[in-house]
């Protein structure tokens with residue numbers, strides 16, 4: 001009996017070790033997302049045990065959402081538990097405010113992930129398991145989700161473009177029964193979240209009312225549904241590959257060309273637009289909204305300039321191309337950058353990067369800019385510029401109009417200044433006064449918007 005219990009724990013540890021080692025490397029810092037429930041308590045115990053053989057730094061993060069009247073007890077429990085393991089814990093105290101049209105749970109989840117994204121660790125480790133995965137897939141099916149929504153939770157994923165920390169889920173192939181039995185075998189204590197019993201919540205309704213019946217006929221349903229979600233993941237990958245091919249055909253200077261997207265079937269055009277929104281980290285609109293957007297953009301007359309808004313995003317049509325504008329990082333008027341000779345400069349506020357290349361007989365003359373501070377900022381109005389030496393100096397506004405830069409982009413393009421003088425405008429050129437002499441090596445800036 002004792003032997004079989006020990007064996008079960010050993011098998012459990014072996015499975016988690018395998019799942020971990022598929023992603024982490026020795027020395028990584030793992031922060032366990034500890035709610036105090038059985039899943040994350042077992043996860044913490046497992047990782048603390050494995051950390052004796054795998055060199056890693058372990059800590060924990062707990063979010064006190066301030067929703068349940070027991071929230072403070074849960075935080076204290078997590079604190080004591082980590083103390084008993086000698087592990088540091090970060091507790092975030094939140095005051096969740098519900099916004100109209102959003103559930104409290106969805107808001108709490110969003111805030112939780114926001115805290116996770118700020119944790120100083122290589123991975124934030126979550127305790128979702130095989131049964132959670134099956135429930136999530138069924139819930140998504142019942143919401144009418146598309147292929148992406150049916151992919152299920154990935155074992156590892158980036159939380160932000162910088163890539164650190166990542167979310168890691170090493171229990172995804174382990175069942176709830178196995179986790180609870182590991183907890184009992186190792187005499188662990190955990191807290192029970194009373195809200196998990198309330199069938200007002202869709203997930204609990206499925207868990208308590210539907211899945212036990214399903215299990216009588218399909219005892220292995222969580223593993224079967226895991227297979228299904230893997231099929232969806234593969235399909236989703238193929239759709240992204242198709243969109244990447246269509247992007248090559250439809251994109252000119254970073255904008256989808258109306259004449260090209262029109263050549264695609266409507267379903268393929270929708271896939272392309274969805275892909276472009278996802279690439280910019282924009283929360284996707286509903287399918288109905290996406291179809292409306294595409295219809296309006298494609299059916300507008302050549303001179304009209306439709307603008308469709310959803311969330312913080314605007315989709316516009318301007319001179320034959322589609323412009324996607326997202327106000328994730330609003331351009332602050334004071335945003336300016338100093339160039340100290342770097343080969344590239346990431347300009348977060350402008351959503352892109354400028355690369356600087358040394359090139360013979362082209363570009364900006366090093367000699368002519370050597371005595372002044374080189375800064376990059378947006379237009380303030382009144383700037384004048386002379387990209388062609390034998391033509392008169394013109395207002396920047398006129399030059400941007402002539403270059404068909406749409407009005408909403410004119411204030412958000414990065415400009416290079418030498419002291420107070422404007423020397424470079426992307427897509428237009430270098431001011432005559434600062435261009436290289438023949439045979440001199442110059443610096444050629446190239447703007448790469450995201």
Ligand SMILES: Nc1ncnc2c1ncn2[C@@H]1O[C@H](COP(=O)(O)OP(=O)(O)OP(=O)(O)O)[C@@H](O)[C@H]1O
Nearest residue numbers: 033034035039040061062063064109125126127128
């Ligand atoms: N209050 C909390 N503090 C820290 N971690 C938490 C907290 N609540 C949940 N977690 C972590 O998130 C995991 C998933 O929790 P839960 O299933 O309640 O969230 P969810 O809203 O269903 O999330 P998802 O939609 O990502 O599945 C838990 O196993 C745990 O690791």
